[in-house]
Amino acid sequence: MRGRIEDGQPVTIGPVEPAVVEAGDVVLVRWxxxxxxxxxxxxxxxRVLIGNNVGRVNGWASRRDVLGRVVRVHPLGS
Structure with a gap:
């Protein structure tokens, strides 16, 4: 997720109804x-097509596999 979330950067993940997930969301997904x-x-x-922020695509995942959505990205070192 370089550029959006850096390696080791803390995030807060909140619950999400998988049916409302849309393109542009960052999600925690079983894979x-x-x-x-x-x-x-x-x-x-x-389904949702998942990938990273620099162009790589991993593939399709069932909406049932979406476990949560990023609700906050914390500054590095916090």
Missing amino acids: KGGVLLHLVKEATRD
Whole structure:
């Protein structure tokens, strides 16, 4: 998420109804046996396309796998 959230930068994640997640949101999502904090690139009725802030796309995830949404990015060192 370089440029938007730097490595090691603290964030606050809040609950979110997966149905309201849209492109541009940063979400915590279950992905391949783990969890990732990623940018939503596109959203359909059932899925979200996740990737990073510098152009990489990971792939489609079910909306059921969206666990939360970033509500605040804290300054580094806080």
